[in-house]
Amino acid sequence: MIERYIRDVPDFPKPGILFKDITPLLQDGPAFAHCIDQLLALVPPSSYDVICGIESRGFLFGAPLALRAGKGFVPIRKPGKLPYKSVSQSYDLEYGTDRIEIHVDAVAKGQRVLIVDDVLATGGTMGAAVKLVRQVGGTVAGTCFLMELLFLNGRQRLSDVAVHSLVKY
Ligand code: AMP
Secondary structure: OHHHHOEEEEOOOOOOOEEEEOHHHHHOHHHHHHHHHHHHHHOOHHHOOEEEEEOOHHHHHHHHHHHHHOOEEEEEEOOOOOOOOEEEEEEEOOOOEEEEEEEOOOOOOOOEEEEEEEEEOOOHHHHHHHHHHHHOOOEEEEEEEEEEOHHHOHHHHOOOOOEEEEEEO
8 A cells, every 4th residue: 555655766866776755655644644553563662662763764754653652763864963972873875985873862771772764775774773773872673664675685784683664675
């Protein structure tokens, strides 16, 4: 059902990439609500204490899921966006590297964290997010995605954490 609200955009942001566009899903109230309900059912809220969302599309699903689950929300952001003391992790892109950051006091020691993003592709972004959460003392309860691009084998890179995804391509 959610697949119907995901639009494939070829050659975005560059040639050869088939972009999974979530904006039709966000635009439709009942479909968006149903999607959050499905994420809620996918990972038992008793298994985590707080949700971490990865900027920026991870915020769009992580924050409503946190609200529905009655948990707090922690942003993992692009470099230079967080106002307080932060730690950062870099990760490889097809060309060059990128970086994400988290506040040093974002999670309490041993707190169980569910990390949320929209798409699992190569797993590089989530791999860096897992390291960040551990760096600030959190325990990674699992990772959760709306979509998983199976042919990119992102799961292999995340072999030491639980990986949950709603739709597999
Ligand atoms: P990766 O680090 O390779 O797993 O890429 C994951 C990040 O890139 C996620 O934050 C996604 O939002 C984005 N991403 C990667 N591939 C796609 C795609 N085909 N469509 C939409 N977003 C993508």
